[in-house]
Amino acid sequence: MPGESGRLVPKTIPNPIHSILEVAQQVIHRISSKKGHGVEALFGLAALGGLFLLAAACTGGGANNASPTPTATARLSAVTTIYPLEYFTRRVGGDMVSVVNLVPPGVEAHDFEPSPSDIARIRSADLVVYNGGGFEPWIDRALKSSTNPGRIVVEAAHHEEEDGEGHGEEEHEDPHLWLDPLEAIEMVERIVTGLAQARPADVQALEANGEALAQELNALHGRYLAGLAECRQTVFAVSHAAFGHMAERYGLEQVAITGITPEAEPSPGQLAAIADRLRGLGVKYVLVEPILSPALSQTIAKEIGADLLPLHPLESLTPAEAQRGETFLTIMDANLANLRTALECTS
Numbered sequence: 118m119p120g121e122s123g124r125l126v127p128k129t130i131p132n133p134i135h136s137i138l139e140v141a142q143q144v145i146h147r148i149s150s151k152k153g154h155g156v157e158a159l160f161g162l163a164a165l166g167g168l169f170l171l172a173a174a175c176t177g178g179g180a181n182n183a184s185p186t187p188t189a190t191a192r193l194s195a196v197t198t199i200y201p202l203e204y205f206t207r208r209v210g211g212d213m214v215s216v217v218n219l220v221p222p223g224v225e226a227h228d229f230e231p232s233p234s235d236i237a238r239i240r241s242a243d244l245v246v247y248n249g250g251g252f253e254p255w256i257d258r259a260l261k262s263s264t265n266p267g268r269i270v271v272e273a274a275h276h277e278e279e280d281g282e283g284h285g286e287e288e289h290e291d292p293h294l295w296l297d298p299l300e301a302i303e304m305v306e307r308i309v310t311g312l313a314q315a316r317p318a319d320v321q322a323l324e325a326n327g328e329a330l331a332q333e334l335n336a337l338h339g340r341y342l343a344g345l346a347e348c349r350q351t352v353f354a355v356s357h358a359a360f361g362h363m364a365e366r367y368g369l370e371q372v373a374i375t376g377i378t379p380e381a382e383p384s385p386g387q388l389a390a391i392a393d394r395l396r397g398l399g400v401k402y403v404l405v406e407p408i409l410s411p412a413l414s415q416t417i418a419k420e421i422g423a424d425l426l427p428l429h430p431l432e433s434l435t436p437a438e439a440q441r442g443e444t445f446l447t448i449m450d451a452n453l454a455n456l457r458t459a460l461e462c463t464s
């Protein structure tokens with residue numbers, strides 16, 4: 118049988134023995150790079166034994182068993198849609214999870230459409246984490262066209278509305294929940310739950326990672342509270358309406374030049390009305406995003422004699438930001454600094 122397997126199994130179908138051996142090699146690599154960690158090495162060796170048993174079992178019989186068998190030690194594969202979910206999932210999953218994010222750096226996330234290879238990734242993932250709330254209008258189609266009964270799907274920004282009559286047709290709800298650090302903590306908790314479901318054996322480590330991240334987000338919330346406590350302005354002008362949850366959390370109001378999606382552009386009349394309102398409020402800055410064209414914001418800023426300042430919606434990083442090692446947290450702090458300038462905060 119071993120000699121014939123090459124003829125029996127078409128080349129395009131992944132060979133389970135092959136992938137088991139690849140995993141075994143990774144385990145060996147991990148063990149050899151972890152000298153001195155006795156317990157971990159022991160777990161690794163035990164797992165390795167299991168892999169070889171599994172490999173032996175496969176050679177012994179199931180030549181038809183062509184789909185790769187997930188093993189207890191393989192890293193979970195997670196697919197996320199947008200950057201905040203990628204960051205949260207990496208932080209919670211640590212080296213238990215490998216994460217692929219679909220919207221690449223520098224791409225406007227609202228515009229994104231998955232490619233056939235993205236759909237293939239969604240199909241084969243152990244875990245899919247998407248935002249929800251209409252941010253990924255393509256997600257239902259993508260999940261339906263790539264069914265996988267073993268896959269766990271997490272809607273990170275899901276708002277339970279099951280209690281009571283329902284707040285109706287979640288019409289135009291603002292899906293940018295991650296920009297409110299306390300909402301971000303809830304998103305992290307949903308990701309912890311999903312990962313723990315996919316990997317019950319690692320629940321403690323996953324929860325500990327989630328807890329550490331939640332504490333950092335809570336500290337971030339503390340900096341926002343303190344930093345935005347005493348400001349001359351409560352209104353800030355932004356490119357697209359991404360900052361509604363953040364504004365609400367800290368008693369502020371965003372005036373957005375476009376809608377919830379950047380594609381929802383204003384008419385000339387609306388643009389003039391926005392400019393009038395901002396001029397009346399004495400707003401001195403218009404906040405612009407790194408990925409969107411600043412053209413409309415520049416028009417308004419010129420009109421009211423305001424300066425431009427960056428404010429990042431974090432839907433995706435720019436390639437330069439990714440290269441510099443910026444993270445969700447560093448950019449949220451940069452956002453706070455620029456908000457404090459725009460709002461003329463003194464505290």
Ligand SMILES: [Zn+2]
Nearest residue numbers: 359377430432
């Ligand atoms: Zn947005």
